[in-house]
Amino acid sequence: MTTLPLDHNTESARLAALYEADLLDTESEPEFDEIVEIASEICGVTISTITLVDAERQWFKARKGLTESETGLDVSFCALAIRQLETFVVEDSRTDIRLQSLEPLREHPDVRFYAGVPLRLEDGHAVGTLCIAAPEPRQLSEREARALTILARHVVGLIELRRTRRKMNELLIDLKEFATTQERITQLATRLLSVIAHDVRGPLSSVIEVLDVAPDEDLVELRDTIQRHAIVAKSLLDDILSWARTMIQGGPIASDIHVETLVASVVSVSASDAAAKNTTITVHREIEHLHADPNILRFVLHTFITNAVKFTESGTIDVYIKHDEAGRVTVIVRDTGTGMSDRTRERLFDWQRRGGEYGTRRERGSGVALLLVKDFLDLIGGTITVDSKQGIGTTMTVTLGDV
Template sequence: MKSAPEHPRESERLALLDQFQIMDTEAEQTFDELTELASTICGTPISLISLVDHERQWFKSRVGLTASETPKSIAFCSHAILQDEVFTVNNALKDDRFADNPLVTGAPDIRFYAGAPLVSHDGLPLGTLCVIDQTAKSLTGEQTRALKILAKQVVSQLELRIKNRSLQKMNENREKVFSVIAHDLRGPFNSILGFSRRLTGKSDVMRPERITEMADSILNASMTVYQLLDELLQWSLQRMGAYNLNMRRQLLSHMVDADQKLLQDSLDVKNQTLRKNFSDALEVRADATLASVVLRNLISNAIKFSPPGSAIEVQAAEVGTMVEISVLDRGPGISPVLAEQLFKGPVESHLGTYGEYGHGIGLGLCYDFVKMQGGEIWLDRVGSSGSKITFSLPRAN
């Protein structure tokens, strides 16, 4: 028996097969009908839709066979996916590659095999639509052509599954964006409009301190809108697959300084300070845009929930092959109930110590962006003495 060699683009082929999320799924009528049709047209008692992964061939659909899979090493389909055309074995007993194959010497006693590769639009074979008989035989030209056409229909159905999943995901993302726009943007926009109208109509009779308070409120609301719109843009690009990751050496200190400049007005309004507790020479390997979104979101949350006059701290240290970066606030802390929801999706918004508006996608976005860069993010501390959220990024070297 001769096992088939690996496909020349085996790693790409397996990665593509994973994307289809088809392995070990339940039987589906669409595929079963195509398998039955192949068996009828080719006049064989057995017909299979066989998908070949790294160690087995698994049957998405089968006619005339009870087994759901076989080892890849003995699979006829492992040979078939290496071919551009239908792979045919007219009499396995007279073929050196298969004469002593367990599938020939024992059940299902294969003598005849014909497999049409299931080739994706990327030119990579996922498996085969094959027909099998216990008697040596040949297919006619019309039967061979029909088998190829049916194989293309199988691929079309597989790719349709991906498109349907993408459409469903796009609809879910669209609803999430609309929800954020409708709920989270309305509050700060109403604040900006309300305070602006009052300043426009009554600034000449207001006390200077009141004018300053209202100007600070407008600034806070504007910063919230800016941050939310920026996060929505980055989140949408990432979810649509339009973002190109650019991992490079980054000085962590420079990244924190850049985010502090953007958030300095918010710090000044609450008379807060931002402290860096790590070496100025510490470097990470990161995408500057994504890492900045994560840092800015965590620092912004710390500003929001920390009391006036408090200090917010950014800590960092090398741990093995990673750099762990923490943002500590002096706020009321995160309850155990809320802690369970963090990083799993949108969470309920809460007002900050100055009534700042929150929004639901921030930490979920942080989770996605950290994972994209090969790191992890977690809540380091739960309780009433402030919060500490830590995330990791690869070391620069």
Template sequence: MQSAPDHPNEQDRLAALLGYEILDSQDEQAFDELTELAGAICGTPISLISLVDDHRQWFKSRIGLSATETPKSIAFCSHAILQSEVFEIPNALEDVRFADNPLVTGDPDIRFYAGAPLVAPNGSPIGTLCVIDTEPKKLTPDQNRALQILSKQVISQLDLRLHTRRLEKNARCQQNMLATISHDLRSPFNAILGLAKRLSLKAEDLSQERISEAAHSILSASLKVYQLLDEMLQWSSNRLGATSVSLETTYLLPLITSSSELLHEATQLKKIDFNCYVDKNIAVNVDVTLTKAVIRNLLNNAIKFTPPEEKISISAVAQEETVVLRVLNNGESIPEEKQKLLFNDPVSSDSGTAGESGSGLGLRLCKEFTEMQGGQIYLESSTKEGTCFVLELPKA
């Protein structure tokens, strides 16, 4: 038996295959119909869509065969992807490369094989559409041509499937952006409502100076709401559907300052002592808009679960390749069963210490936004002394 050598551009070929995000996926009718049609045209009991990775051939679709994969070393398709045309073996028993192959000497007793390479748009062969028989035979010219045409249709289906998945991902991203805006707007809106209510109920008892101060606070919070909406909508319109984020070198402290200012009224209402221990010279390589959104969410959650007149601190330490940012609050600990779900799908959001509500989406979005930039976010500790979230960002 002779195993096929790796393709001359094996790494590019594997990258193209992995890019389709299809390995080990469920059966799909569109592919099964093409496989069935190939077998019917070529008059074979077995037909397959075989995708060849670094160690196996995996069958996206199979007719007449129960196995879902075989080792690459014995795969006929490993030979077929090295050809530009249909690779045909009329009788495997008479071919020295395959006569003692386990797939010939044992189940499924291959005698005839013909495989048309599945060639991605970049020219990389990722697998084959193949037909197999337990009796020797040879394709007619029309059958050979049909197999080539169907192999191109398989690639078209793979491209369509990938495009559909990306559209679905973008739709989820749109939903996440709307959820982020809603989540981030709660604190400033609560501040506006709180100040307006206080002004409405006590206006007659307040001096002109106090009324002016309250009006100024309302205006300031309103401007921050506008700035947040403008910032998030710009991010959505400019980057929605993009394959990469816009990374730039920037100092960390201004990102924290602008994010904390947005929540200033909320901290004032609860008389929370906010402390920032971040060196002004610490720089990171991040997407500014995404990072500010993550910091806002962490601070917003800290404010939400910190009792009145307690403390919140934010600190940062520059390490060799990352900057480690910690947000610590003196609120109640997070139940252990909920800790495991914090960064997963939306969870029920508990009310804050002053009755604040939330969407339950914030930390999941923080995780997505952080990982998009090559960073990490996690819960470091949550005890009766307080809760600490860690945000690791690429160091500039």
């Protein structure tokens, strides 16, 4: 008889295979019940079971001649049988020297004869046994041993079928989730076209208008204005293209971010516009590094800060990046601008009612970028809240969620 060594890693893997079969504590099923009936009849015994050996118990998927559905491992012959490479036979538990130190088995009131075939799955783990037992000593004939082995193979086939069925169900769930995600990405991509059509075309149109109406000798003086509009357009377009690449590659991808560098690059885009409006932008950074999707963080900051500049004249804009009480990355942009009405706030995140508002200097916008921010956050499990009062200002707060 060859006994396999037992260690923690092997047992953990064995239990994982057992749980993957998803058979423990299930209802009785004819295909399993019929096998124990056949085993009992062929071998001429009153007790036959299909036993699954759990961490601290043995549970009978099918049983004949027993009333209880499970027992502890201290009275489990099957817990010994699963460590064997071949059929484990005890002709007389009272005299078997292998049971000398196992008094509960040796003195078992209902079992003196036992024969169990390990139910070894394709990955090599034995999750239980097909066994027979009798209250009196006896031997197992070659014919009976061969029949038990054949029946045990059939049980293994049924268990493997369950494992395959479970994996298929999990795969179907994953495919449905993937299809749902792809549908959401398609919707976002459609909305992305709106951003390109409005938020990017707007600054570029401003550049074109300046070039069309300005005499050549005035272009030198207008260079800063032209450059500012071009930078805004390029920055927004870069963000959009980065987002598009991320979506094509399968969704948000987190990486280590140096917060100061990223925030500085975003603020620099709006710095000249803010200065022209006598508005200061102050960054309050409580985090040096964080692990997140840089494209999403950059897009959120860009949208919030440019909106704050658009609606703030001779005021202040404060940018906070910190962890909230739950340890989530939180971005807050607070301005002392014009604020917004209840009506405007209610339609901020409604694609059907979207529409831009004029800034303090009649700057035009579509409001689409803010809608896209909301869609980003929904995709990664983040949140966004808006607190705004007309004549006082607006506070935008975002938690980035799982990025």
